[in-house]
């Protein structure tokens with residue numbers, strides 16, 4: 001369904017070319033600070049990069065109700081956004097000629113003629129706007145507990161950032177247009193995206209996300225685990241095809257003696273590990289080490305290059321070039337969405353675990 005969360009529930013509504021999109025957030029304890037400037041700062045990181053991303057630029061100005069004197073009251077919050085820059089004529093033909101890689105074909109099979117094909121309907125990346133706002137609201141729950149969530153783009157196509165960063169360093173990506181960790185990487189990643197765009201094509205990428213300060217034990221085994229809930233939340237983001245915690249699939253090629261994160265007593269009496277192959281999760285609970293996972297975004301499906309598709313009315317094979325306004329890469333815009341979904345899951349588990357509220 002369109003609701004995520006247990007103690008804090010976020011319900012998404014609207015569609016890409018509807019007059020409005022938004023979310024209702026229920027279950028936030030009264031007195032939680034809601035900082036509009038911080039919400040807008042996160043929303044700015046989701047905007048398309050001029051000259052690279054989709055030319056569909058929306059104001060993305062949040063209209064928030066349910067906040068009094070800068071705090072929640074215990075009543076649900078509603079955050080909405082107007083859609084004003086829509087061009088639905090780009091889409092009607094896709095009902096019978098589904099775009100390879102987009103949601104068109106299964107959505108038409110599921111909803112028939114009622115499917116809102118305009119802008120991809122509810123399957124559009126546009127729907128991540130309210131999610132980013134909701135994630136920024138959740139930071140108001142995380143911050144008093146000194147829990148941080150950050151991310152950066154670790155790969156675009158063939159350009160990979162193999163460096164290791166301290167979680168606090170990730171804030172540098174917030175001032176980088178592609179959410180890269182250096183201007184040099186940004187330049188290389190930009191070339192990779194522009195080369196794909198020049199070919200009428202698109203390119204994939206990876207977002208690495210880190211969280212600090214999560215209390216050891218956070219998570220609700222057996223089924224509402226920290227990693228399971230994050231994976232579910234992150235897989236809701238359009239274009240996500242993989243989620244890997246810590247060493248991920250590489251752990252399958254190693255031995256226990258290499259993969260286990262050995263414990264040491266830190267100087268301050270805190271339990272530490274020498275490595276973090278587990279990505280900060282053991283038994284579905286926070287291990288007390290940095291939460292560390294990576295998310296693979298596929299290349300944007302809507303591309304100008306001719307692709308093979310079918311004509312569903314004539315039941316024939318067909319060829320399709322997708323025109324219109326599209327991002328040649330999703331990952332750089334997706335990074336803040338990954339952070340938002342992570343903040344949402346952590347906030348939910350904190351309340352469920354009795355750490356907040």
Ligand SMILES: Cc1cc2nc3c(=O)[nH]c(=O)nc-3n(C[C@H](O)[C@H](O)[C@H](O)COP(=O)(O)O)c2cc1C
Nearest residue numbers: 102103123124125238239240301302326327330333
């Ligand atoms: C921020 C963001 C922007 C996106 N922009 C586009 C786009 O311009 N064109 C497109 O075809 N897909 C875009 N996508 C991806 C599609 O929405 C997505 O691939 C599609 O809904 C199918 O879902 P799936 O890839 O998860 O299977 C975007 C996704 C996100 C998160």
Ligand SMILES: C=C(O[C@@H]1CC(C(=O)O)=C[C@@H](OP(=O)(O)O)[C@H]1O)C(=O)O
Nearest residue numbers: 054056119120123124125126324325326
């Ligand atoms: C509008 C946004 O991205 C859109 C995501 C999207 C898709 O298929 O996901 C397709 C395009 O929609 P349209 O054809 O209406 O321009 C993008 O512009 C946004 O992210 O705010």
